[in-house]
Amino acid sequence: MSAMPVKAMMQVPLLDLKAQYADIKSDMDQAIHRVLDSARFIGGPEVSGLEEEIARYCGTPHAIGCASGTDALLLALRGLEVGPGDEVVTTAFSFFASAGTIANVGARPVFVDIDPRTYNLDPHRLEAAITPLTKAVVAVHLYGQCCDLTAIKAVCDKHQLFLIEDAAQAIGSEWEGRRAGSVGDLGAFSFFPSKNLGAAGDGGIMTARDAALAERVRLLREHGAKPKYYHALVGTNSRLDALQAAILRVKLRHLDRWSEKRAKNAALYDQLFEGAKLTRPYRDARTRHIYNQYVIRLPQRDALRQHLADRGVGTEIYYPVPLHLQQYFAPLGYREGDMPQSEAAAREVLALPIYPELTEEQIRYVAACVRDFTDLT
Numbered sequence: 245m246s247a248m249p250v251k252a253m254m255q256v257p258l259l260d261l262k263a264q265y266a267d268i269k270s271d272m273d274q275a276i277h278r279v280l281d282s283a284r285f286i287g288g289p290e291v292s293g294l295e296e297e298i299a300r301y302c303g304t305p306h307a308i309g310c311a312s313g314t315d316a317l318l319l320a321l322r323g324l325e326v327g328p329g330d331e332v333v334t335t336a337f338s339f340f341a342s343a344g345t346i347a348n349v350g351a352r353p354v355f356v357d358i359d360p361r362t363y364n365l366d367p368h369r370l371e372a373a374i375t376p377l378t379k380a381v382v383a384v385h386l387y388g389q390c391c392d393l394t395a396i397k398a399v400c401d402k403h404q405l406f407l408i409e410d411a412a413q414a415i416g417s418e419w420e421g422r423r424a425g426s427v428g429d430l431g432a433f434s435f436f437p438s439k440n441l442g443a444a445g446d447g448g449i450m451t452a453r454d455a456a457l458a459e460r461v462r463l464l465r466e467h468g469a470k471p472k473y474y475h476a477l478v479g480t481n482s483r484l485d486a487l488q489a490a491i492l493r494v495k496l497r498h499l500d501r502w503s504e505k506r507a508k509n510a511a512l513y514d515q516l517f518e519g520a521k522l523t524r525p526y527r528d529a530r531t532r533h534i535y536n537q538y539v540i541r542l543p544q545r546d547a548l549r550q551h552l553a554d555r556g557v558g559t560e561i562y563y564p565v566p567l568h569l570q571q572y573f574a575p576l577g578y579r580e581g582d583m584p585q586s587e588a589a590a591r592e593v594l595a596l597p598i599y600p601e602l603t604e605e606q607i608r609y610v611a612a613c614v615r616d617f618t619d620l621t
């Protein structure tokens with residue numbers, strides 16, 4: 245394997261939020277000071293303003309802010325009264341929260357293997373996982389690409405199941421022209437800083453089509469109180485705070501530009517990886533992919549990761565262990581080999597830097613480092 249000359253070495257982190265802040269610093273600083281001056285830290289016009297803007301952006305009548313993407317999933321499940329005795333079907337290949345929240349409300353996660361091209365739940369395997377105890381499906385839009393919502397929604401309708409979209413990685417992604425979070429009963433979004441729309445801390449939001457359901461999850465996020473100090477429900481404290489909302493409103497104005505730049509970066513990588521011994525991300529023509537992650541796959545993934553680290557390139561593995569093999573879920577009785585596509589993906593996927601502020605020179609450098617490895621192995 246040829247070593248890169250030290251002179252040519254660049255630093256390309258997986259994500260560079262300092263570059264993003266530099267781009268929008270004065271608007272961000274103004275928004276922060278507007279909240280500090282107002283001293284309205286909980287609720288108020290920043291939070292309701294963001295909720296209206298996100299509802300419009302996602303094409304849903306309602307959006308309800310909360311403390312994280314995890315809480316958005318948890319509150320969605322609680323809003324739909326999913327609990328002990330219920331089964332919830334979801335993908336075997338996602339962040340732990342997609343299934344951890346199902347267990348957290350006392351229900352049983354039932355895993356379905358993925359389509360190896362998109363890494364999303366394989367809709368053809370969904371129906372076989374449904375039993376008389378199934379109450380809902382959590383469909384995850386992994387890496388920023390919507391899963392097959394037409395097929396999944398048809399199965400949910402046929403079996404009268406609720407559909408929750410885990411759109412934590414997919415704000416602005418579309419399935420056949422419909423935005424992520426607008427097809428299911430509820431959508432759950434994360435504002436974790438690494439997302440396309442990221443806060444300066446934790447945050448999340450739920451989208452809802454039905455007014456009564458929106459009202460229920462709104463109550464659940466604030467101890468179920470209505471009016472204040474009168475509790476017909478037990479909920480929790482999971483509010484999105486005004487500082488985060490103000491920051492997110494500034495960033496929302498740039499979101500489409502950023503997501504388009506990510507897609508442009510992806511197109512350049514695709515071109516530079518033409519003919520390379522690796523699998524490039526597959527884009528389903530029915531989706532708008534927002535490239536929260538650009539994920540390649542190859543059998544020698546771990547060696548490539550080390551090769552890139554040695555050359556100053558940050559990468560990440562989303563995710564090294566499929567959900568059905570997580571230690572916590574061992575009592576569910578899944579075994580290695582049960583979800584072969586998810587297990588192979590966990591061994592082979594690698595996310596490369598894709599953030600909007602990357603320069604063409606950086607992308608060419610990362611691609612050259614990757615090819616330096618794949619062309620010689």
Ligand SMILES: Cc1ncc(COP(=O)(O)O)c(C=O)c1O
Nearest residue numbers: 312313314339341412434435436
């Ligand atoms: C698919 C998915 N679901 C849920 C979450 C949870 O979001 P949060 O980290 O905001 O709690 C994440 C966050 O990384 C995620 O990627």
